[in-house]
Amino acid sequence: xxxxxxxxxxxxxxxxxxxxxxxxxxxxxxxxxxxxxxxxxxxxxxxxxxxxxxxxxxxxxxxxxxxxxxxxxxxxxxxxxxxxxxxxxxxxxxxxxxxxxxxxxxxxxxxxxxxxxxxxxxxxxxxxxxxxxxxxxxxxxxxxxxxxxxxxxxxxxxxxxxxxxxxxxxxxxxxxxxxxxxxxxxxxxxxxxxxxxxxxxxxxxxxxxxxxxxxxxxxxxxxxxxxxxxxxxxxxxxxxxxxxxxxxxxxxxxxxxxxxxxxxxxxxxxxxxxxxxxxxxxxxxxxxxxxxxxxxxxxxxxxxxxxxxxxxxxxxxxxxxxxxxxxxxxxxxxxxxxxxxxxxxxxxxxxxxxxxxxxxxxxxxxxxxxxxxxxxxxxxxxxxxxxxxxxxxxxxxxxxxxxxxxxxxxxxxxxxxxxxxxxx
Numbered sequence: 001x002x003x004x005x006x007x008x009x010x011x012x013x014x015x016x017x018x019x020x021x022x023x024x025x026x027x028x029x030x031x032x033x034x035x036x037x038x039x040x041x042x043x044x045x046x047x048x049x050x051x052x053x054x055x056x057x058x059x060x061x062x063x064x065x066x067x068x069x070x071x072x073x074x075x076x077x078x079x080x081x082x083x084x085x086x087x088x089x090x091x092x093x094x095x096x097x098x099x100x101x102x103x104x105x106x107x108x109x110x111x112x113x114x115x116x117x118x119x120x121x122x123x124x125x126x127x128x129x130x131x132x133x134x135x136x137x138x139x140x141x142x143x144x145x146x147x148x149x150x151x152x153x154x155x156x157x158x159x160x161x162x163x164x165x166x167x168x169x170x171x172x173x174x175x176x177x178x179x180x181x182x183x184x185x186x187x188x189x190x191x192x193x194x195x196x197x198x199x200x201x202x203x204x205x206x207x208x209x210x211x212x213x214x215x216x217x218x219x220x221x222x223x224x225x226x227x228x229x230x231x232x233x234x235x236x237x238x239x240x241x242x243x244x245x246x247x248x249x250x251x252x253x254x255x256x257x258x259x260x261x262x263x264x265x266x267x268x269x270x271x272x273x274x275x276x277x278x279x280x281x282x283x284x285x286x287x288x289x290x291x292x293x294x295x296x297x298x299x300x301x302x303x304x305x306x307x308x309x310x311x312x313x314x315x316x317x318x319x320x321x322x323x324x325x326x327x328x329x330x331x332x333x334x335x336x337x338x339x340x341x342x343x344x345x346x347x348x349x350x351x352x353x354x355x356x357x358x359x360x361x362x363x364x365x366x367x368x369x370x371x372x373x374x375x376x377x378x379x380x381x382x383x384x385x386x387x388x389x390x391x392x393x394x395x396x397x398x399x400x401x402x403x404x405x406x407x408x409x410x411x412x413x414x415x416x417x418x419x420x421x422x423x424x
Contacts, residue, residue, distance in 0.1 A: 024086045024191065025051035026077040026131075026341065028060055028375045031163035033074060035171055039179055042076075050086040052174040052189040054133035054161035054375070057346035061374030064364050066349075066356035071164050077341065077373035079401075083122045083194040087112035088174035092185045097138035101145025104188065105130075109149060112190055126150055127190040128197055128406065129399060131341070132158035133172040134186040136378045139391040140220070140298040142186055143381060147389060155199045156389040157399050159343035159377030166256070170378070195338065196406045198330035199399035201382030201390060203280040204318035204348060205263055205310035210238040213304055220298040222287075226305060230291035235283065238262070238307040243286065252287050259283040260351045263394050264295065265308040269386045277385050280308055282347055282393035296379060296393045312352045319344060320362030322396045327366070334368040336402045342374035343397040349376045367400070 025046060029038055035055075042051055059068030060075035067073050089108035094100045109126075116123040130150060134142045139160055146156050161170035172187040174180060180187075212234060216225035226234040236243045239262045246253040265278040281297035299305070310318075319342075327337060342363065349356060363372065382397035383389055 021080045022046050022049045022078045023081045023084055024079040024189075025049055026373060027051055027053040027074070028056045028373065029053070029074045030058065030072050031055045031169040031171070032072045035173065035181055038074060039173055039181070043175070043179060050088045050175045050189070052088050052131060052133065052187050054159070054172045054187065054377070055163055055170045057162035057349065057376040057378070058164055059376070061342065061344065061356070061360045061363065062372065064357070064361040066360045068356075075373050075375070077339075077371070079193070079339065081193050081195070083120065085112070085116060085120070085123045085192045087127075087190040088187065089176045089189070090172065090174045090180040090182055090185060090187045092182060093135060093138055093142070097141040098145040101142040101186065102148045103145075104186070105146045105149030108188060108190055122194045122406065123192045126154055128193045129155040129157055129191050129199065131189040131191060131399075132156055132186065132381055133188075134158075134160055134379075135170060135172065135182070135184050136160045136162075136296065139379050139381060143389050143391055146188070152389060153387055155197070155383050155399070157199045157201075157341070157343075157382045157397055159375060159381060159397060160379030162346045162376060162378040193401065194406055196330075196332075196402050196404045197399055198326050198332070198402070199382055199397065200322070200326050200329075201380060201384055201392065201395055201397045202318065202322045202325070203265070203278055203308070203392065203395045204315040205265065205278075205280050205308035205394065206314070207265055207267070207276070207278055207306045208238075208309055211304060211306040214299050214301055217299060217301050218290075218292070220300070221296070222292060222294045223299055223305075224290055224292045231293040232286050232291045235262075235264070235293055235307070246286055247288075250288055252285055254285055255283055256347060257350075260347045260394060261309065263308045265306045266299075266303060267306065268384055268388070268390065278306070278308065279384075279390055279392040280394045297391060312355050315348050315352045316355045316359045316362065319359050319396050320366040322398050323363055323366035323400065326398055326400050330400065330402070332400070332402045332404060336404055337368050337370045337400055338403050339370050339401045340367055340372035341399045342372055343377050343380050343382070344374050345380055345394045345396070346376040346378055347394050348396075
């Protein structure tokens with residue numbers, strides 16, 4: 001079923017069932033696909049329609065399903081919005097990702113302003129949101145660069161591209177330049193939609209009472225010391241010795257699996273109910289020579305760290321709670337929800353693997369059955385309750401699209417002659 005309200009429709013059906021009415025396409029494939037051929041088919045079936053996407057780990061979520069058959073899956077989500085407009089753009093991540101993102105943000109915005117319809121109030125000013133897919137690594141800097149162009153109040157939402165085996169075969173793509181793919185780049189989409197949207201970034205973990213200060217770092221994602229002691233020594237103590245066996249091995253140890261149980265976190269503020277909200281960060285590697293720890297998120301010396309913990313049941317329930325919370329805080333009724341884009345961390349997905357069908361069902365219920373697509377990424381980006389855009393790991397980012405108009409049309413008489421338009 002394709003839902004239509006005030007010109008906005010979203011759908012998780014094959015694109016051939018949408019026909020020529022598509023305005024924007026989101027397509028995600030596992031790294032095991034022939035991406036070039038897949039995207040060529042998209043361009044053939046929906047000529048001239050802007051699209052974006054990235055590789056996803058193992059599969060996708062849609063409706064009540066977690067589809068991971070043979071870990072070779074393609075998911076397509078389509079929006080129809082005749083009054084909206086979309087500008088997709090790809091760029092390579094240079095030695096200075098911040099400047100590269102800022103430059104790309106300016107270029108994409110200039111491209112759009114040159115061609116937009118000046119008579120369409122929906123496309124005035126800045127976009128409703130910017131959808132972002134970066135290669136893993138420089139996401140924090142990419143967000144800072146984009147914020148220099150679009151401001152911190154504009155939702156910058158998305159996830160880091162992923163593969164099935166951490167081999168680095170992830171990719172990002174968009175319709176920009178006839179259809180570009182990048183492996184070490186970033187895709188962004190400036191999305192002007194006629195409907196009101198709401199998005200937020202959440203963690204599925206809770207803070208424990210164990211905390212300390214990052215007193216020495218070697219770069220943005222490498223902690224040498226916590227409270228002036230070797231970082232892995234402190235972290236291992238916090239977990240009750242979960243890494244004792246790893247520490248016996250003289251070689252560096254990848255700990256992505258067990259650290260999914262014990263992420264590190266940063267307190268970022270409180271929400272409107274006075275509850276703390278935290279950014280969770282995924283410990284990646286134990287470096288034996290320095291007894292240090294690397295992460296998949298940026299940390300600076302002097303920042304406070306807290307150990308977090310969670311269960312499969314908590315993760316499964318929390319992802320549905322994310323959608324429910326967004327709907328509640330936005331003021332939308334459930335009947336007004338028309339679709340959603342969801343980013344669900346690959347690490348959380350693998351940790352809760354046998355419960356993912358339950359998670360998908362809970363998300364679908366929380367969205368009132370509205371069509372959504374959920375992808376599994378190696379990093380998540382979105383807005384926290386304080387309005388700041390941040391990057392984190394082992395998190396959920398969700399954008400809910402409503403049927404409520406962003407531009408209120410004022411009508412002059414019974415002939416429906418437009419007198420003015422007001423954007424809210």
